[in-house]
Amino acid sequence: MAVYTHLGAEQLAGLIGEFDVGALRSAKGIAEGVQNSNWLIETTGHDGAGARFILTMYEERTEVSELPFFLGLMDHLSARGCPVPATIHDRAGAAFRRLDGKPVALIEFLSGVSVSEPTAGQARAVGEALARVHLAGQDFAMRRANNLGPEGWRRLIDGCGPGGLDGIDPALGALVGAELADLLAQWPADLPGSVIHADLFPDNVLMIDDTVCGLIDFYFACTDIIAYDLAVTHAAWCFDATGTRFAPDLSAALLAGYEAVRLLSPAERSALPLLARGAAMRFLASRAYDWLHTPSDAFVTRKDPLAFARRLSFYRDNPGVFA
Amino acid sequence: MAVYTHLGAEQLAGLIGEFDVGALRSAKGIAEGVQNSNWLIETTGHDGAGARFILTMYEERTEVSELPFFLGLMDHLSARGCPVPATIHDRAGAAFRRLDGKPVALIEFLSGVSVSEPTAGQARAVGEALARVHLAGQDFAMRRANNLGPEGWRRLIDGCGPGGLDGIDPALGALVGAELADLLAQWPADLPGSVIHADLFPDNVLMIDDTVCGLIDFYFACTDIIAYDLAVTHAAWCFDATGTRFAPDLSAALLAGYEAVRLLSPAERSALPLLARGAAMRFLASRAYDWLHTPSDAFVTRKDPLAFARRLSFYRDNPGVFA
Structure with a gap:
């Protein structure tokens, strides 16, 4: 800011x-x-x-x-x-x-405010808006690689240095090591791709009541797996800020809203638990890197990587939330 | 900011x-x-x-x-x-x-932008607007003492500590010492008073072309000598940012604009050189104090006290600009 x-x-x-x-x-x-x-x-x-x-x-x-x-x-x-x-x-x-x-x-300029405590109605509207972006993006001719995909996560995690993650939290290195290996080994290569927003947090959605007035800040947009964008949005909207409390009503509403506009294929749906772990890893990796490379007295507020470590553990332990 | x-x-x-x-x-x-x-x-x-x-x-x-x-x-x-x-x-x-x-x-909300390089037409409009404030403020019933008057300057300068000013510039202590003594001895007690803005820098004026659309930031407003407010505005508008270059055309326009709405009494006019030295001292004192008490790595931008030391010297050496 x-x-x-x-x-x-x-x-x-x-x-x-x-x-x-x-x-x-x-x-x-x-x-x-x-x-x-x-x-x-x-x-x-x-x-x-x-x-x-x-x-x-x-x-x-x-x-x-x-x-x-x-x-x-x-x-x-x-x-x-x-x-x-x-x-x-x-x-x-x-x-x-x-x-x-x-x-x-x-x-x-678009009207609307960024909500801090979304309701189910708002999560549903965001799901619908995201699906519309995915449909409208199908014929966008330009391409941009996602430099914050699995290889990017590995690069960021490597950049945290030996013991860096454990310096943030004693259990973080083990969690990230196991999950990153899994994600790199299993990351799907055959799901439908298109242009995605890749950062659709509440900050980047302008709403009035239950209406989405604006989707903004496309500066992470790239060409990648469509369902991964839904996973990112899920990680961004369906937890409290600390990642401690999962909100099943927001999750259900977001997915229902999305599918009201664009149905997920069976392959996409069954990949969602893995994609959501990837989404959590993406923000965990960039936040951990920034945490370790930003002076604690810098003007920029450091964002807590553990908020996404908690989401990562949640998704690992609860694949059923996407069933 | x-x-x-x-x-x-x-x-x-x-x-x-x-x-x-x-x-x-x-x-x-x-x-x-x-x-x-x-x-x-x-x-x-x-x-x-x-x-x-x-x-x-x-x-x-x-x-x-x-x-x-x-x-x-x-x-x-x-x-x-x-x-x-x-x-x-x-x-x-x-x-x-x-x-x-x-x-x-x-x-x-008022429209308008804060100009960085005022024209004579804009300085004239600001003079007129300031005079209208002085007329309209005559029957404002509330009072607030100016805690940044002569005694306030002395308090701030004392707060710079022994050698503090000379640490900013080797000539600053002598300039401030001589001027402050003069100002405290000669500060007028019998000029017309009313509510004044006391901080009417270009930042606090919203303009479109030569029209003043908004006077803002009244958080230094107080009850004090009316002509002192004109002197503050003169110091704020009639020099480049470093205080090095005096702009006679802006000075003439500001004063003419002011007097087109409210004529200065002979006593006010003859006091302007002294009041302008006081205005320069007021910002010199607060900036020097902040300069010495703000860590150089703080987020807040420190404003250069010497920009007002130069104005102070200018007003001391050129009382004729108000003739």
């Missing part, structure tokens, strides 16, 4: 002038995104009635070469009716520009 | 429900304010057409006992046509509520 870059009003007004969106009326730096800076922008709009946008400046961690994939995907899904913000192209047709040497994109 | 507190969507929706402003539709933590947390809030509004507000949560450094003054002043000025955000009172009529034990106020 940060605004890394200061942009003066004159710079912002000049930038907005490159788009056909009216004149700048307001700009507030907003505390969203961990890899980029964001502003909530208001302009006069076409008709003077006002329009709002999110301006995103991509900081160093974002690969510019990947922006066409991320922004193209958002446009693709938006055009197919998914509640995904479209990018506003500039007068020359470009999806992003540069300011102070950094890429910037102007993105549609 | 920070959001210190996380508020869940459910908490926010509950809070918004205590006001007659429609239902919550969006909430973004914004990177404004150094003493409090702020969210840009969108609701359905009365007619469903949407309405926007700033939600401010006052963190520990704000005295709750002073909120009625600050919020009451904003309402007073807004009611008299000044471009100042009014506070939205809750259904019970209260100007602020409590959430998680902290005071929170819902405040009108």
Whole structure:
């Protein structure tokens, strides 16, 4: 959560002038995104009635070469009716520009708030929205490898160093060692693939009541196993924040919502327990790596890897939740 | 610039429900304010057409006992046509509520951006707006002492400790010593007083082109010498950020704009050079104190005290700029 870059009003007004969106009326730096800076922008709009946008400046961690994939995907899904913000192209047709040497994109503003304590109705709506993304993504032509797939988990875990995991918790090294070996040996190669969001936590879903108004932050999106995306979403939505308490009602609602739009094949359904262990491992691995490589006094809040170690144990011990 | 507190969507929706402003539709933590947390809030509004507000949560450094003054002043000025955000009172009529034990106020959203490189037209508009605040504030009944007046500067300078100032710059101790003695000896007691903003930097003015749309951040407002507020505004607007380059065109425009609305008395005008030295001392003192008491690796950006030492020297050497 940060605004890394200061942009003066004159710079912002000049930038907005490159788009056909009216004149700048307001700009507030907003505390969203961990890899980029964001502003909530208001302009006069076409008709003077006002329009709002999110301006995103991509900081160093974002690969510019990947922006066409991320922004193209958002446009693709938006055009197919998914509640995904479209990018506003500039007068020359470009999806992003540069300011102070950094890429910037102007993105549609969508209403809604990120829920902290989802209800079953909300989990169901998220399942439906995710399935619609999977259907709409079928004919998206671009591809991007998932660098946080099984090999990525192994790389991150190796990067934790000998004894690193046990320094976080004495039982963590054994859990991760056994599970990672299993996952690498058994990870399916024959399930249907497509473009997936890969990070659909409540933070990345804007809702009003039980309606999904916006799916945002596609910067982990990639081409991978479709049902793995459902597993990630399951791990993200169906537990309390500490990963201690599983919520069977949210789980049932999420799966029912998903299947109301896109039926899982028998092979996908029977793979879900394994895919969910993989989903838990993915966030466990990145959080453990960040935990060990982020100074404890850094401004960035470190996220507890154990919240996903608990999910991993739960999925290992309870394959029946997907039956 | 920070959001210190996380508020869940459910908490926010509950809070918004205590006001007659429609239902919550969006909430973004914004990177404004150094003493409090702020969210840009969108609701359905009365007619469903949407309405926007700033939600401010006052963190520990704000005295709750002073909120009625600050919020009451904003309402007073807004009611008299000044471009100042009014506070939205809750259904019970209260100007602020409590959430998680902290005071929170819902405040009108005003458009406009804070300029970084003001033009003469903008400086003139700010002068006019400041004079209107001074006229409209005449009948504001509440009083608040300025704890950053001359005695406050002395307290802050004393708090820098022996040799502290010279550790910032070898010439700083001598400059401050001589000027502070002069200011304390000569500070006027007989100039017209009223409620003043006392911190009207470009950051605290929202503009569209040459129009002032919003004067914000009244949390240093107090009862003090009216012309001192003009001197503060002069020090804030008529130099580059480093205090190295004085902008005579902005100075002339600011003063002309002010006097187009409220004429300075001869006594006020002849006091301006001294008041401007005081204004420079006020920010020099607080910045020097913060510089010496903020760890260099803290998240908060330390502001350079020398930017106001340069202004102080300039005003000492050039009393003719107010002639």
